[in-house]
Amino acid sequence: MKVSEVSDALGLKQLNAPDEDREVTGGYSGDLLSWVIGRAAPGDAWMTIMSNVNVAAVGLLADVSMIILAEGVEPDEPLLQKAALNGIGLYSSPMGAYELSWRLKGLLEK
Template sequence: MTVKELSAALSLTEFSLPAPEAEVTGGYAGDLLSWVMGRARAGDCWITIMSNQNVAAVAVMADVACILLSEGVKPDEALLTKARQQGINLLGSGKGTFELAHDVGEKMKRQE
């Protein structure tokens, strides 16, 4: 499933979508950046409530397909700028992290 397809399927807010055809191959939910760096995999949809520019650096290092801000969190200006500069797909949802992780997982299962 592509990031664009996931966004449409879950009615996500698209803050930055420079690579809509990036393939989402898994998911990871977490907010401790050092933990995410060591555990998120390339192609993951990373769900977090963290919204500062350090999130962009972690997303690049982990090579995730997209960052998905949960709980209605909006990116701060520095994160939005970094996402656009570094070609990072940055999405948002008002849903809670648990519910959103479930929804992403269900959409991924239907694509198999």
């Protein structure tokens, strides 16, 4: 399923959407960055409540397909800038990571 389809189905707010055709192959939820970088798989949609600039670096290096900021958290300005500079898909949602996760799983299993 494409990033754009996940975004539409979950009603996400687009913060930076450079590659909406990229395939979302799974999901990962977590806020400890070293944990995420070591465990998230390439192509995953990553759900987190972290909103600082390091989220962009971790997303880029872990090669996730999109980052979804959960619980309606607002990204720091440096995060927005780094996401734009590096072509990282950044979205947000008022839903929590748990709800986003099970909805995403439902979408990916369709």
